[in-house]
Structures are given as structure tokens and as C-alpha cells.
């Protein structure tokens with residue numbers, strides 16, 4: 001796990017956008033796993049800006065979002081498809097057919113969505129880079145505490161803490177969705193590279209649990225410690241409960257000095273080198 005502590009939430013977005021840009025340059029037809037929520041909004045704004053500047057293109061990219069609410073009215077303001085369209089997709093050159101959500105059609109049995117989504121991810125070649133936020137209770141996607149660490153895409157009832165956090169975003173006339181379809185923890189762990197983003201003091205305990213706590217289904221993000229290529233990008237506030245804060249900053253300076261001596265482009269960065277799975 002590489003922990004990158006930066007000074008502000010804006011810098012989290014900049015650093016994450018640099019990594020996504022490098023991914024897009026390294027592999028223009030890459031498969032991205034994407035998250036919704038307040039954390040990645042600034043990242044998506046930055047990607048739109050870079051697209052408008054001609055720095056990046058999403059033309060060949062395929063995307064798989066982590067999750068979608070179940071039981072929403074079509075075109076609901078709360079839908080994650082709509083969120084992604086407003087914050088990213090509608091402002092770029094991504095092809096509509098390349099955008100995927102674990103959505104349930106009107107008459108469909110929601111339990112059949114997961115296996116189809118897993119198939120689609122695998123058919124696309126697997127996720128090259130997965131962007132994650134983290135819930136205050138340690139959830140990733142909607143894998144709430146106690147989710148199996150090997151879980152796959154499936155229906156999940158939201159935890160009380162998540163319902164409480166999300167209720168702040170509801171308007172008076174809106175009903176809180178209580179279930180979602182989410183990629184499983186096993187699905188997320190299959191991604192070749194993972195970026196976990198967190199900002200603000202309200203995420204500090206969750207980040208500490210993810211990076212330095214025991215691996216446990218009670219804190220789903222902690223499983224990322226067992227992944228080969230995770231970058232955790234946090235601002236000072238979200239990093240404030242990390243015990244090894246100074247060590248992570250020292251490691252980063254050391255790695256940066258190697259990059260400046262031996263080349264800092266995506267092609268020189270081991271993060272982007274082929275993984276064993278790419279060689280299959």
C-alpha cells in the first residue's frame with residue numbers, strides 16, 4: 001500500500017487526476033472502475049478540465065461503476081448513472097455503450113444483475129484501475145461491515161450509518177433508497193490497480209482502520225492491505241489518525257527521488273507495468 005498524504009482536498013483531486021491521466025496515456029482503451037459520492041467530485045471536475053484542454057480522451061475507455069441504488073424511479077436525481085453523467089460522462093468523449101452500472105431493469109429479478117455484471121467486467125478484460133471512496137464505517141462500494149471479503153456483485157441492504165450519512169443529501173420529497181447492487185469486495189480486489197481517496201477529518205478513523213487496522217470484514221476497506229497495487233491518497237485531515245504518517249511521507253520522498261533519477265513517466269512507473277494477470 002502506498003499512502004500519499006497531500007495538503008488539501010484539491011490536491012487529492014490533482015494527484016488522482018495525474019494517475020488517471022497516466023493510466024489513459026499508458027493504455028487508452030483501459031477499463032476504469034469508478035465511484036460516486038462527494039469525494040471523487042473534484043477528481044471528475046479535474047478530468048473534465050483536462051479533457052477540455054485536450055490532455056486526455058475517454059473515447060476508448062470502458063467504465064464500470066461500483067454500485068447503483070435499487071428501486072429508484074427511472075431518471076431519479078439520486079441515481080448514480082445520473083451523478084456520473086452530470087459530473088463526468090456528459091462532458092467527455094466517452095461512448096455511451098462503454099458505460100456500465102449494476103442496474104436492475106423494471107421487471108428484472110435484482111439477484112440476476114450481479115452475475116451479469118461480473119461477466120461484463122471479465123468480458124471487458126477486467127478492471128485496470130479502480131477508484132474508491134471510503135464510508136465512515138469503512139465500507140467500499142456498498143460492502144458494509146460484515147460483508148464477505150470474497151463477495152461478488154450482489155444486492156446489499158445499506159447499513160444504518162450509511163442511511164444516516166446519505167439522508168443528509170435527500171430533498172423533502174425524496175425517499176431514501178435502502179438497498180443497492182454493489183460490486184463485491186472480491187470484485188474490487190480483482191482490479192489490477194486501486195486508488196482509495198479520502199478527504200476530511202470525518203474519514204480519519206475509517207482511513208486509519210483501512211491502512212493500519214487488522215484486516216477484518218468489520219472494516220471492509222482493510223482488505224486493501226492484501227492487494228498488490230493500492231495507492232491511498234488522503235488530505236492531512238483524513239490522515240490525522242494514521243500512526244505512521246511521517247514514515248509514509250518519508251517513503252514518498254524516497255520514491256520520488258528514484259523517479260527523478262530514473263524517469264518519472266507512466267512507462268517508467270512500476271504501478272503501470274504489466275501485472276501477472278496481464279500476461280495471461
Ligand code: F6R
Nearest residue numbers: 035036037038039133134135141
Ligand atoms: C460510491 C460508493 C461509496 C462511497 C463512500 C464515500 O459509489 O461506493 O462507497 O465511496 O460512501 O462516500 P463520500 O465520498 O460521499 O463520503
